[in-house]
Amino acid sequence: MERTITVTVNGVTHRHEVEPRLLLVHYLREVLGLTGTHIGCDTTNCGACTILFNGRTAKSCNLLAVQANGATILTVEGLAQDGRLHPIQEAFWEEHGLQCGFCTPGMMLSALQILDRTPTPTDEEIRHGLDGNLCRCTGYQHIVNSVRSAGRRLKDAGVGAIPEAAGSPPVSAGGKGGAMRWP
Secondary structure, eight states: OOEEEEEEETTEEEEEEEOTTOBHHHIIIIISOOTTSOOSOSSSSSOTTEEEETTEEEEGGGSBGGGGTTOEEEOGGGSOBTTBOOHHHHHHHHTTOOSSOSSHHHHHHHHHHHHHHOSSOOHHHHHHHTTTOOOSSSOSHHHHHHHHHHHHHHHHHTOOSBOGGGOOOBOOTTOSSOBOOOO
């Protein structure tokens, strides 16, 4: 028997009938057409399916779509605003934090949570925060450089890391646990 869910994804509210066993990653990809959330392992090992779920990272291969009823979700497609890349996207591009790109959406969303909690993290804090996200191409140093660079960009702009569409309440720039619209 299908269940009705209502979920806000990237600032847009959706209402659908879904099978109770449908994984959230499949809902995002197949029902909403948001294919930036990748399926890598279905066991929570790789992190390619990482999203922001009510403002915190979650692996969407480990959640059922019915568990997302009433939730606010941010996927990689929701990072750019008004035609401008989010600072994390710019930093991954400029610091060569991606190669094949398969892990990149999950890495970027995990990085946002790191930067939300610690606006100027050390390399060790970045590596610890990215634990659970696997990359087979970069050797990770470029990813660490990208997160550091994004942190500097956000600090210089005076805004928080997580966009408003992620469902976190706005806080002052540089504060912990909140979202702000970046310029």
